[in-house]
Amino acid sequence: MTDEEARPRRMRREERREQILDAATRAFATEGGFASTSLDDVAAESGVTRMILYRHFDSKTDLYEAVLERAALRMHAATTVGGELGEHSVPGMLKWASADPAGFRLLFHYAAKEPEFSKDFTEIRQAMVAALLPHMEETAVSKPWAAWAANLATTMVIEAIMAWLDAGRPDEDQAVDRIARALDGIYQAATENVS
Secondary structure (H helix, E strand, C coil): CCHHHHCCCCCCHHHHHHHHHHHHHHHHHHHCCCCCCCHHHHHHHHCCCHHHHHHHCCCHHHHHHHHHHHHHHHHHHHHCECCECCCCHHHHHHHHHHHCHHHHHHHHHHHHHCCCCHHHHHHHHHHHHHHHHHHHHHHCCCHHHHHHHHHHHHHHHHHHHHHHHHCCCCCHHHHHHHHHHHHHHHHHHHHCCCC
16 A cells, blocks of 8 residues: 555545534534533544634534534425425425434424524424415415414424434334324314314
8 A cells, every 4th residue: 555545535625514514413412402512522523623623613603503504404405395395395304304313403402492593493493384384274264273283283293203213213104104194183173163
């Protein structure tokens, strides 16, 4: 083996940034969110020094925001086609959560509870409700019940997937079917007149 072959290949800037974001996602989720995770934790998980972290991110806040933004973009890509929700949305979200449980937890568990970042969670959740609302308004008994159903369905899907992750990710196909059944219950409650 030549000296050239023995030397590890140096990562390009974008590759290193992605590697840091992957490691930061794991570190923030493992350590319990933004406040309880240090840059030393992220550096150790990344296998780089703090100096390398600062070459890519101005601060811990900047890094955490980048992690949340990447998770939100991945979730959006997994749940929409042409920017629209559809039958693919719940299976897509479950598949994304299965592939990136740390990203899912950061976005929907930790960011929601962190004062500095809860706005990010709220905006994402509101966008999910807004995307679902027109579908509910088509068949709900009234606009208020459509809003109720869109909010409840959004919360239920997030919490159902979180509980599924917490349970060790049992059979993914059955998880989709079970979540769909719960969504059907919400849909029925919003569209049928109760006497």
